[in-house]
Amino acid sequence: MYMGEYNHTIDAKGRLIIPSKFRDVLGDEFVVTKGLDGCLFVYDNAEWSAFETKLKALPLMNKESRKFVRFFLAGAASVEVDKQGRILLPAVLREFAALDKDVVLVGVGARIEIWSSQRWSEAAEYDDMDDIAEHMSELGLMI
Numbered sequence: 263m264y265m266g267e268y269n270h271t272i273d274a275k276g277r278l279i280i281p282s283k284f285r286d287v288l289g290d291e292f293v294v295t296k297g298l299d300g301c302l303f304v305y306d307n308a309e310w311s312a313f314e315t316k317l318k319a320l321p322l323m324n325k326e327s328r329k330f331v332r333f334f335l336a337g338a339a340s341v342e343v344d345k346q347g348r349i350l351l352p353a354v355l356r357e358f359a360a361l362d363k364d365v366v367l368v369g370v371g372a373r374i375e376i377w378s379s380q381r382w383s384e385a386a387e388y389d390d391m392d393d394i395a396e397h398m399s400e401l402g403l404m405i
Contacts (some may be wrong), residue, residue: 264369266289269379271363276356276403277348281367284374287348294355300381302351302359303334304367304374351376 268281280288284304293310297303305313317334322328337358341349352363364379377385 264374266369268367276351279348291342296358302376309372
């Protein structure tokens with residue numbers, strides 16, 4: 263399980279250091295893809311395989327399903343960690359998530375999210391957590 267928040271920078275070549283706590287679980291090769299809310303999702307190979315299986319099970323005849331599958335699979339890239347603990351993020355993914363220099367890597371359970379620092383500061387406002395918690399209890403999550 264991934265958890266925690268780490269601030270890092272992307273160098274001029276598009277390389278990003280992956281925190282060692284994440285690398286220990288991710289291994290030397292893993293998948294980065296477009297994520298929701300304007301960030302990137304990072305999956306270890308086992309989690310990616312499970313997610314891919316769920317995507318394949320969606321009905322091909324449903325337009326939203328096709329679009330959903332296309333969003334995640336067309337944007338996916340297999341990346342490898344170099345000897346310095348860095349990955350090279352493809353330009354298309356950096357552009358999608360507006361990743362320029364300062365980024366935040368966030369562990370959120372089965373995946374990691376990579377955010378631009380600016381987007382993260384906007385997304386990480388929790389003024390409405392009481393309302394959200396109430397809605398989560400309606401979905402069956404009890405704290």
